[in-house]
Amino acid sequence: MSESNSKSSLRPRFCPQCGAALVTGYDGERERRGCRHCGWIYDPSPIVEVIAVIEHSDGRIVRLHDDQMPLPHDQLRWGEAPDEAAVRVAAMATGLRLSDPRFLGFIQTRDTSDADCFVLTFCYVLQSEGQPPMVAGAELARLREMPQRAGERERYALDAYRAWLDRH
Ligand SMILES: [Zn+2]
Secondary structure, three states: OOHHHHHHOOOOOHHHHHHEEEEEOOOOOOOEEEOOOOOOOOOOOOOEEEEEEEEEEEEEEEEOOOOOOOOOEEEEOOOOOHHHHHHHHHHHHHOOOOEEEEEEEEEEEOOEEEEEEEEEEEEEEEEOOOOOOOOOOEEEEEEHHHHOOOHHHHHHHHHHHHHHHHOO
């Protein structure tokens, strides 16, 4: 069974309060799954992930060789603080020693494999220490050299990083 199938099978089809079939509708603000009869709303648990913008001392940042996902990212582990996760994720993707994670902001997006689920992404900027002996698949790039085709979360992280630079 694929991941998306197993997730979809967890999605309730009937209202736990009155038993009516659930529908996906627009509540005036956003799309939600819920019950037209009694008003019960299905709130899925978010997938929580972190994205890391890794800043080198010369002002360049780490770009991964993936135009959709040019920044290191991964899901949060149980018991892990988001800033710890950012350091782990960034170190795993690059082999760099990293310090000083600073929170840039967060974004909620739809899960591409299940429209009822959503992803909560915490974005951090980190400093790389020393010269990078970086792994294959990662390089240093100017902010303007980051790919235009980056995904929604990556674009948000880069915009939040730009705003952070303006304040520092
Ligand atoms: Zn109901």
